[in-house]
Amino acid sequence: MTELAAIPDTCSDCPIRHRAVCAKCESDELEHLETIKYYKSFEAGQTVVWSGDEMAFVASVVTGIATLSQTMEDGRTQMVGLLLPSDFLGRPGRPLASYDVTATTDLVMCCFRRKPFEEMMVATPHIGQRLLEMTLDELDAAREWMLLLGRKTAREKIASLLSIIMRRDASLMLSDGQGPLTFDLPLTREAMADYLGLTLETVSRQISALRRDGVIVLEGKRRIIVPDFDRLLEETGDDADGGVPV
Amino acid sequence: MTELAAIPDTCSDCPIRHRAVCAKCESDELEHLETIKYYKSFEAGQTVVWSGDEMAFVASVVTGIATLSQTMEDGRTQMVGLLLPSDFLGRPGRPLASYDVTATTDLVMCCFRRKPFEEMMVATPHIGQRLLEMTLDELDAAREWMLLLGRKTAREKIASLLSIIMRRDASLMLSDGQGPLTFDLPLTREAMADYLGLTLETVSRQISALRRDGVIVLEGKRRIIVPDFDRLLEETGDDADGGVPV
DNA sequence: CCGGGCGATTGATCTCGATCAATGACCCGG
DNA sequence: CCGGGTCATTGATCGAGATCAATCGCCCGG
Structure with missing residues (x-):
């Protein structure tokens, strides 16, 4: 092992x-x-x-x-x-x-x-x-x-997870500077569901919905392209200045 | 202030x-x-x-x-x-x-x-x-x-909250030793709802359901009597040996 | 004794996400 | 090229909990 x-x-x-x-x-x-x-x-x-x-x-x-x-x-x-x-x-x-x-x-x-x-x-x-x-x-x-699990909708949960992953691991990013951001999801749909307190079907449906609405673009199953990061952030339900002060 | x-x-x-x-x-x-x-x-x-x-x-x-x-x-x-x-x-x-x-x-x-x-x-x-x-x-x-917020049912959430409060603050307890345990809830229904990621109506309904089923007895709105603590624990969904090892 | 306010309860209905089920896309080994 | 496996998508239906709304009990001040 x-x-x-x-x-x-x-x-x-x-x-x-x-x-x-x-x-x-x-x-x-x-x-x-x-x-x-x-x-x-x-x-x-x-x-x-x-x-x-x-x-x-x-x-x-x-x-x-x-x-x-x-x-x-x-x-x-x-x-x-x-x-x-x-x-x-x-x-x-x-x-x-x-x-x-x-x-x-x-x-x-x-x-x-x-x-x-x-x-x-x-x-x-x-x-x-x-x-x-x-x-x-x-x-x-x-x-x-906890705020995410207790109070956010399925769509907000997905958008939040994407922005959290993008923020936390710059090493996943495949593009630099501004313009469309690209990265590979390091989690299966099931793992995402376990993260978000959802079922894998709901995760899949909401990712499809975000794609339909132009918030993200999918390349294969795992590669995510975010044409407009601010647009994604609006979907998270967090306030604009998001996150914890230093 | x-x-x-x-x-x-x-x-x-x-x-x-x-x-x-x-x-x-x-x-x-x-x-x-x-x-x-x-x-x-x-x-x-x-x-x-x-x-x-x-x-x-x-x-x-x-x-x-x-x-x-x-x-x-x-x-x-x-x-x-x-x-x-x-x-x-x-x-x-x-x-x-x-x-x-x-x-x-x-x-x-x-x-x-x-x-x-x-x-x-x-x-x-x-x-x-x-x-x-x-x-x-x-x-x-x-x-x-987080486990509670993401995966437990409303009834399990209420039972978990009661057992958490009972375990964490012995000073709230109004009875000693074994037998029925009595304590006063230090939270309103609304605060309980904010704790559990529910609405206050659901909190109220589930407390009523636990009362109907004999898991707890209410004295007024806030005083809780637990005739059988193990019975309450069964309702939480946690494993028997519950909690984090030392 | 009455009226207002607050917290709690209960009822009726709706909706979002779970559940059950079928299908699709891709990979890999034979 | 085919068959099996894994992961993902999509559809149909169901149900737990949200929402909207009415009522209750209790406390407190007049």
Whole structure:
């Protein structure tokens, strides 16, 4: 299920160090990091961990996309987290996973054994501070998501998801500057439905409706072209200045 | 709108110190805390801050209940946070409020001016660590809430809300030990609807249905008696061992 | 004692999204 | 080139919850 890559001799491709946790850390920490970290790869569709499983590591997404989801006994499932490159997975001090984590694309994670990571957090306040910031950002995202789930119409949900994906992962974008924006959806219709609290049929119908109305253009099933981003934003139901203030 | 209470000469009633942020801090920090903190009271129904307002403080709930909510331009609103005693409000490093904060009961908050609080966080790692733990707990709660909003039926939502309130604030309970549990709902039907992503009519109907089915007994509009807690839990749709592992 | 206001309940009807079902598009291996 | 699998689209129907509206109970002030 997983392959362990060799520990690289520099940290340059590791978001934990460079983008996620310890952006301000000093060089003497670098060596410490290297002794406890490793890489894991997953293929699209693979499960990273099941809810309730022992999780010996915390990790950060290097490339690819993973989802967190919760499932009720009767099979209803709701996605509760979307991990893009540089996002963090796991909780210091908690040995068991709380959610099902699934790779929705091919995925590379940079993992840290949990115990040493916890010790490192105590020794290196910057890491904890960065983790706090990231967690607060995730909480804000979760609350925006709650508004979407509780109060938005199906059409608004779809438009919101498209704009969230476009905003969160510029690396998906296939076009630069202004003019029509193009990107590939990293989620199946079913995954989108689990994200939005809808059925996959409703997702499909609403995407078709947005296409009919000229808000988006489809190229195949997954490639989305947005001729007018402001037009898409109007469909989300959010206020114009959208999002959380800094 | 607010009254400033005198700074007390001990911190004994202040959850920031004793339950929320700095459970492990030493006595020399106590004096520092006292120089920058103060109390504010709000009446039921009052707004604590509006989304987008300047927020010069972070705070912790001493007594009473407050809600965080988001509103769309057309008036649809979704509650995104419920603050019970010892819960924390505000975000270090962010001067503007991201949500509307409202007192739903009479409320006393223990406030810390933001700047000194941020300095204190840098000087006192325990505070940041505690805040991280609390934020992670809030994130877990938000994710459970997302499952509720996205996938549960109206009846399951009501049963879940009742069990969440019962679990989170033992201070509301009017009966001890086992046997029928009794407590007062701290929310109006409308606030419950905003919590659950429903209309107030649906909330009312489902509460009536649970009463008809003997899951709960009503005494007046607000007092709830739960003859059999396990029966209530069955109605929530959650698995038996419910909740997030430690 | 009465009248007004607020929160809650209940009824009648409508609608959006779920459900059930069939078909289509594409990919890959034989 | 065909057959099977996966993912997506589209249609027909149903139903949970929204919406619109009337009534109730209670508190409070005159």
